[in-house]
Amino acid sequence: MITQALLRALDKKALWLVAILVALAIAVPAANLMIPPGQPGHVPIYVVTLFGKYLTYAMLALALDLVWGYCGILSLGHGAFFALGGYAMGMYLMRQIGDRGVYANPVLPDFMVFLNWKELPWYWMGFDQFWFAALMIVLVPGLLAFVFGFFAFRSRVTGVYLSIITQAMTFALLLAFFRNDMGFGGNNGLTDFKDILGQPVQAATTRGALFAATAVALALSVFVCSMIVNSKLGKVMIAVRDAESRTRFLGYRVEYVKLFAFTVSAVMAGVAGALYVPQVGIINPGEFEPANSIEIVIWTAVGGRGTIVGPIIGAVVVNMGKSYFTGALPEFWLYALGALFVFVTLFLPKGIVGLLGQWRAVSRRHEPARPAAGEAQASDAEERGEDPTTLIGDPQPKPAE
Amino acid sequence: MINAQDTMLYLDGVSVAFDGFKALNNLSIIVRPAEMLAIIGPNGAGKTTMMDIITGKTRPDAGEVYFDGRTDLTRLDEAAIANLGIGRKFQKPTVFESQTVWDNLEMALKKPRGIVRTLFYVAGDEDIARIEEILETVRLTDRKEDLAADLSHGQKQWLEIGMLLAQDPKLLLVDEPVAGMTDAETGETARLLTEIARTRSVVVVEHDMSFVRDLATRVVCLAEGSVLAEGSLEQVSANPIVIERYLGR
Numbered sequence: 001m002i003t004q005a006l007l008r009a010l011d012k013k014a015l016w017l018v019a020i021l022v023a024l025a026i027a028v029p030a031a032n033l034m035i036p037p038g039q040p041g042h043v044p045i046y047v048v049t050l051f052g053k054y055l056t057y058a059m060l061a062l063a064l065d066l067v068w069g070y071c072g073i074l075s076l077g078h079g080a081f082f083a084l085g086g087y088a089m090g091m092y093l094m095r096q097i098g099d100r101g102v103y104a105n106p107v108l109p110d111f112m113v114f115l116n117w118k119e120l121p122w123y124w125m126g127f128d129q130f131w132f133a134a135l136m137i138v139l140v141p142g143l144l145a146f147v148f149g150f151f152a153f154r155s156r157v158t159g160v161y162l163s164i165i166t167q168a169m170t171f172a173l174l175l176a177f178f179r180n181d182m183g184f185g186g187n188n189g190l191t192d193f194k195d196i197l198g199q200p201v202q203a204a205t206t207r208g209a210l211f212a213a214t215a216v217a218l219a220l221s222v223f224v225c226s227m228i229v230n231s232k233l234g235k236v237m238i239a240v241r242d243a244e245s246r247t248r249f250l251g252y253r254v255e256y257v258k259l260f261a262f263t264v265s266a267v268m269a270g271v272a273g274a275l276y277v278p279q280v281g282i283i284n285p286g287e288f289e290p291a292n293s294i295e296i297v298i299w300t301a302v303g304g305r306g307t308i309v310g311p312i313i314g315a316v317v318v319n320m321g322k323s324y325f326t327g328a329l330p331e332f333w334l335y336a337l338g339a340l341f342v343f344v345t346l347f348l349p350k351g352i353v354g355l356l357g358q359w360r361a362v363s364r365r366h367e368p369a370r371p372a373a374g375e376a377q378a379s380d381a382e383e384r385g386e387d388p389t390t391l392i393g394d395p396q397p398k399p400a401e
Numbered sequence: 402m403i404n405a406q407d408t409m410l411y412l413d414g415v416s417v418a419f420d421g422f423k424a425l426n427n428l429s430i431i432v433r434p435a436e437m438l439a440i441i442g443p444n445g446a447g448k449t450t451m452m453d454i455i456t457g458k459t460r461p462d463a464g465e466v467y468f469d470g471r472t473d474l475t476r477l478d479e480a481a482i483a484n485l486g487i488g489r490k491f492q493k494p495t496v497f498e499s500q501t502v503w504d505n506l507e508m509a510l511k512k513p514r515g516i517v518r519t520l521f522y523v524a525g526d527e528d529i530a531r532i533e534e535i536l537e538t539v540r541l542t543d544r545k546e547d548l549a550a551d552l553s554h555g556q557k558q559w560l561e562i563g564m565l566l567a568q569d570p571k572l573l574l575v576d577e578p579v580a581g582m583t584d585a586e587t588g589e590t591a592r593l594l595t596e597i598a599r600t601r602s603v604v605v606v607e608h609d610m611s612f613v614r615d616l617a618t619r620v621v622c623l624a625e626g627s628v629l630a631e632g633s634l635e636q637v638s639a640n641p642i643v644i645e646r647y648l649g650r
Contacts, residue, residue: 004523235504236508242499243497
């Protein structure tokens, strides 16, 4: 039974995506390490790290898509789960600094020495061990999502109200993590990392390995998401998205379906955050910024929600644009982002992936030997006054009655 | 009033008010096992509210609601009530439009509804045979791969009836099943519901009098939240109060 479910996960599209990501995991670091600088094909180290960062964003967008695109829960607080995973990794990296900090305290991180703390707070215990940190990376975002989701979904908070309380959640965490007495480095956050698993964080080999780890983690997320959305539970998730109360009358516990999706998604976001921190070298409360969470929604919308590949494309493309704009025309980035969101909402409701699907359908219609059935369907639709292109792909989700 | 035992559905003295408006006023109705009951009545008589109360969407202010003679429905939520064996078809056909006819039925099929069981569910031969049988019954076999959104209005109604059958309920609540159907489809639906009512209890709410006549079953006329008249269609439609308040002269 379980093997069949696993096989179902690897449909053709997901298989391609996993294969591409695994190939990237090997090829990109290899192109950096094996091909000497100056020769064609060499990938500079900053590009490896930059794209490593994009892939963590892609994983975050995929996590959001699982709840928003498939289950209809518009979370505007997913940045919080990402940041929590990041903080867990950051705490591990801080403990690895040891006595190489400015104050050379073997146990306490610099900011604690600076604040005159005498001993490590209890919640920093265990973070010198990688396995413990790894456990927390999964557990902390997962548990928060579970508890938060349990109360929100059980009380049937939906739609815009849920979006607002997720936003409030990330804002509350932002304020909390800004405080120095919380013990997470306050305003400055955690930075100045030295080693990860005994390897220097700045070394080219480590950066290559981090890139590879991110690509593999993303491939794994694609696999997990694909398994979920191709299962009957995935169909029920879409049913919840399209007609929530109807799903209840079928006997499904909608709140548990949502809770499952939300928790899995939060864990995925946490892992993405943990891979993000060693690559960018810092985690600070700015990651809890509500605007960050909204940006994730834009990536997903641009790429195409309700698809597996869409959010990955969206996150990479939008962030490449961001890297370019913030370098070339820094003051225009926010306008460009806003305009992009408006444009996508008005003209590309299914995002880039939807556009590709439409374009493919249109080019198929211009082929001379088109199948009769397709023709009949399209003309039928025209008679009814519908745009035939909307027949291609899934119809737009409708609000529940 | 007879005892709740030996009934499939037992409503006694049910009242509910919304902002002071009494949607149901001391309503008492009984449905026996394997019996069909047709409910007629003017708009605002409380027909849909009654269904909301039975399926757990609305809580009554007063009164008793028992299913299968012993289960108190006022304490349960929608999912629990659905899993007890009460299926509901909505007035406006509500199918999952972005999914195929087959998937709609697969989701409705009576199977464990837990998260893990649903995640690892693989359709067995028995399940596939059952879905094919239902597709045959509701005449959607050649449309099983189509999206539910592409079905005609009448076909959506039938798909929803098919989903009800897949749930294998003991009691079916069917709200205006023939709205938007052609005469031929209406006749078919009456035949189908009569067939279903041989083994299960069915409550049908309908405005279409010729359809209710086709059902040839016990009729209850509701008005202003309580029972106005009860009996065969002839008896009810001959009742002077019913003529006055609902049928018109």
